[in-house]
Amino acid sequence: MNVHDARYRFTEQLIRDNFLKLLDEKPLNRITVRELCDLCSINRATFYKHYPDVYGVLEALEAEILESVDGLMDTGNFGNMVSFYKDLLSFSREQVLKWHAIFSDNGDPGFITQLLKRGMDFGYPLFIETLTKATPDQKDLVFHFLSMGTAAMVEHWIKEAMQQSEEEMAQLLKKTTDAIIQAYSK
Numbered sequence: 001m002n003v004h005d006a007r008y009r010f011t012e013q014l015i016r017d018n019f020l021k022l023l024d025e026k027p028l029n030r031i032t033v034r035e036l037c038d039l040c041s042i043n044r045a046t047f048y049k050h051y052p053d054v055y056g057v058l059e060a061l062e063a064e065i066l067e068s069v070d071g072l073m074d075t076g077n078f079g080n081m082v083s084f085y086k087d088l089l090s091f092s093r094e095q096v097l098k099w100h101a102i103f104s105d106n107g108d109p110g111f112i113t114q115l116l117k118r119g120m121d122f123g124y125p126l127f128i129e130t131l132t133k134a135t136p137d138q139k140d141l142v143f144h145f146l147s148m149g150t151a152a153m154v155e156h157w158i159k160e161a162m163q164q165s166e167e168e169m170a171q172l173l174k175k176t177t178d179a180i181i182q183a184y185s186k
Contacts, residue, residue, distance in 0.1 A: 023101040085170035134184040
């Protein structure tokens with residue numbers, strides 16, 4: 001079947017949407033292909049044309065999110081961190097169903113690590129030069145603290161139904177990051 005065919009894309013999205021609903025309700029290892037197929041009103045053969053198993057659905061969703069985050073980082077405005085944080089938080093709000101299910105206790109805990117590693121690999125050179133009072137070992141520790149703290153704040157924001165606006169969260173992230181950077185800068 002042609003992956004550009006509208007029916008193929010529709011079915012793939014149907015599988016993904018219903019998978020995320022199930023992931024919100026129960027752990028990945030308790031979701032079955034049969035259950036997902038019943039929810040989608042498709043047969044198992046149709047499912048297997050799209051994915052090898054339920055883990056394949058999660059991997060595809062995670063890859064899509066990582067690709068989007070990579071694009072955001074590539075085009076990010078790091079000269080204005082509030083603007084960058086707002087872009088990241090707006091992206092999170094737009095992807096709330098995916099993010100919530102994946103960040104839930106039922107999601108893949110290793111995915112948060114993958115996401116953090118991407119951000120850390122990208123952000124390390126940008127932040128490390130601002131920590132002028134820190135030793136090389138301190139720079140690594142402070143950077144990891146900032147990365148993990150930022151990720152924890154965003155994760156909490158997502159899990160708590162994004163009660164603050166993107167602007168409020170961006171300002172809070174910037175203020176927190178600046179205070180820590182200032183402690184290790186001129």
